Amino acid sequence: MPELLLELFSEEIPARMQRKAADLLRKKVTDALVDAGLVYEGAKAFVTPRRLALTVTGLPARSPDTREERKGPRVGAPQQALDGFLKAAGLSSIDEASIETDPKKGDFYVARIDKQGADAQSIIAGILPKVISGFDWPKSMQWGHGGLTWVRPLRAITATFGTDNDEPEVINFEANTIASGQTTFGHRFLAPDAIRVRRFDDYVQALEKAKVVLDIDRRKDIIRADADQLAFAQGLSVIHDDGLLEEVAGLVEWPVVMLGSFDPAFLEVPEEAIIATIRANQKCFCLRDAEGKLAPYFIITANQIAEDGGKQIVAGNERVIRARLSDAQFFYRNDLSTPLEHGLPKLEDSVFHAKLGTQFQRVERLVKLAAEIAPQVGADVELTKRAAMLSKADLTTGMVGEFPELQGLMGRYYALAQGETGAVANAIADHYKPLGPTDEVPAEPVAIAMALADKIELLTGFWAMGEKPTGSRDPYALRRAALGVIRIVSDNNLSLPLTPLFEAAYMIRREQGAKSEVETADETAHDVALPDLLGFFHDRLKVTLRDAGARHDLVDAVISPESDDILEITRRVEALSALLGSEDGQNLLAGYRRAANILAAEEKKDGRTYDAPVDSTLVSGAEETALAEAVQTVGDEVRSRIAANDYRGAIAALASLRAPVDAFFEKVLVNDPDAAVRANRLNLLASLRDTMRQVADFSKISG
DSSP: OOEEEEEEEESOOOHHHHHHHHHHHHHHHHHHHHHTTOOOSEEEEEEETTEEEEEEESOOSBOOOEEEEEEEEETTOOHHHHHHHHHHHTOSOGGGSEEEEETTTEEEEEEEEEEOOOBHHHHHHHHHHHHHHTOOOSSOEEOTTSOOEESSOEEEEEEEEEOSSSOOEEOOOEETTEEEESEEEOOTTTOOSEEEOOSHHHHHHHHHHTTOOOOHHHHHHHHHHHHHHHHHHTTOEEOOOHHHHHHHHTTOSSOEEEEEEOOGGGGGSOHHHHHHHHHHHHOOEEEEOTTSOEEEEEEEEESSOOTTTTHHHHHHHHHHHHHHHHHHHHHHHHHHTSOGGGGGGGGGGSEEETTTEEHHHHHHHHHHHHHHHGGGGTOOHHHHHHHHHHTTGGGGSHHHHHOGGGTTHHHHHHHHHTTOOHHHHHHHHHTTOOOSTTSOOOOSHHHHHHHHHHHHHHHHHHHHTTOOOBTTBOTTOHHHHHHHHHHHHHHTTOOOOHHHHHHHHHHHHHHHTOOOSSOSSHHHIIIIIHHHHHHHHHHHHHHHHHHTTOOHHHHHHHOOTTOOOHHHHHHHHHHHHHHHTSHHHHHHHHHHHHHHHHHHHHHHHHTSOOOSOOOGGGOOSHHHHHHHHHHHHHHHHHHHHHHTTOHHHHHHHHHTTHHHHHHHHHHOOSSOSSHHHHHHHHHHHHHHHHHHHTTOOGGGOOO
C-alpha cells in the first residue's frame, strides 16, 4: 500500500520545542487523514535541528465512497426551516429528499447524500497546507512575503506519495511561496548538497550518508554510549542528566563526543555550582572520578567532525568554561565573606507577592509556624527557628542570583561554613523538597518541620486571598506543595492533623497584619478558605492513593470532609482493603448493605430516623441478643483502637461482627408485628451501621 513522506526543512528549531513539534505534526496529519476517510496502518514522526519529518504507511490509494443520511424538519415545516435543511444537505429542491414516518413525531424529510471517494493524493494535497499554516509553535516568526508563520524560516518541503514498487509522486502544494518537491539537504557543514528523495527508507539512508541521524532517540543513544566509553577510558563516569541529553540531542544532527578539562583549582566551588555552570553555559556533561568525587573534566557534544580531531572545539569550550567558573568562584568566595544573617535585611526589598508581603515578612511567618510544628515532629524548637530564619537568606547571595536553581543548596554550604549545626544547614537545603514525585523527602526532624511550614504557609496564604489552581494553570506550584506535604507526612509516618496547622498559619498572618483583599474578616478566611484547602488536600491524597494501587471506592469511603490526618486516612484505606479482601469482610459488607437498605426504607416509610439506644428489655432470642452484645462490645473496642491509631485492630474488631450479623438476618424478623420490638430492632441496625461508620462509610464501597 502507498506511503506518505513529509519533510519540512528549515533553519534551526530550538531544542526544547522539537519533540513536541514532531508529535504534533503526526497528530495533526493523521487526524486529518482519518477524518477524510484515509485510514492508515502506522505513522511515525522524526525531528532534527533542521527538519520535521513524518512517514505514514498503509494508506489506501483513494478514500471510500460514502452515504450519509441527514434528518430534516417535519413535513409542513416553515419554509425557512426547509431552506436551511436544503443548504446544509446540499440539495437544490425538497423533492430530492425522501419522506419517512415516525410513530411519535409524524412525517419528516431525510436527505441521503452519496459522496464519491477521492484520490488520496488530492486529499493529502489539501490537508498538508492547512496543517502547516495552522501549526502551533510556542514562538514563531514571519519572513518573506507569503504570510506564513513558522518557528524559523522554512527552506524546503518534501512531500511524496507512492508504493514500494512504483516511482512515488510529489504531492503538489505551496506554503509561503515554497513549492513542495522531493529535494532535501544533508548536514549543514559535512554534506550540505541537495538530496533527491523517493520514499522513507531511501530518505533515511540518504540522510545517514549525508551525516544526519534522523531519529532523536538514536542520537541520544549515540551520545550516551560514546560519552560513557570516552569517560571509561579515562577512569571516569558520566553524571547523566536526561534533560540535558534531550537538549543536546536536539542541537546536533551528527553527534561527535569529545572530552575537555578545567583547572582543578575550581573544585573548591561546590560541585552543584560547577555542574550548573557547565550545564547552563556550554550544555556539557560533568564527570566523576573512581571515588565518586567531581572530576575536572567535561563531555562536549559537537555537531561536526573536525579535521584536527576536535582540538579547537575542545579548546574553545575550555576557554568559555574557564571564564564561567572564574565567575562562579568569585561569587562563592564573595558570598562566604558575608554571614547569611547579613542578607536578611535585603529580603525586605524583595516582594514575595503583592498581597502576601515581602520575603522578610514571609520568613517571620515561617519562624513562628515552624516553631509550632517542631514539637509535633520531634524537632528541636530553637534549631528549627534558626533554620527558618536563615531559610531564604541565600536568595540574596551572588551564586543564587546567578543560578536560582541552587537556592537552598548554597544556603547549606554557607551555613556550614559559618558554623551552623548540620541540622540547621540540612533544613535550609531540604525545606524545598520534594520538588517532584521522584525527589527525596526530608527525613531529619528540623528539615521536616521546615519543609512542612514552608508549604503550609504558602498554601494557606494563597487560599486566604482566593488564588487557587484552576485547570492546568498553577503558576505558584500549589499542587506540588500539597503533594509535598502528603509525601513528607506519609514517608515519615507522621500522625499530624492538618487543620490545627492551617489555623496556626492563619493566626500568624493575622498577627502580622498581612490581610489579603479576600480576607476582609477573620471569620471569612477561617470558615471558607480552610475547609476548601482541606478539600484540596483530599483531592491530591485521593490521586496519590489511587496511583499507589488503592481502590477508588475505598478511598472515598474513608475520607470525610473533616478528615485531616493523612497517615490516619492511609492506614484506614490499607486496613479496609485487607478486610474486604477476606471472605468475612465481603459477608460483613453484604450484611451492612442489608441493614442500611432496611433502615433507609423503613425511615422513609415512617417519616422518622431510628437512632435511639437499644432497649435490652425488648431484645429476645439468641441471635438478636448476640448481635446486640456484639455491637456494644465491638463499638467500644473500635472507639478505643481508633483513639490509639490502631486501625488494623479496629478493622479486625469489625470483622468479628460477621457471624452475629449473618445469624441475625437468618433467624430474626426485623419488621416484627409488635411496633416497639420493630423499632428496637431498627435501632439495633442503626447502631450496627454507626459502629461500622466509625472506620469508613461503607455505603460508598462498590462490589
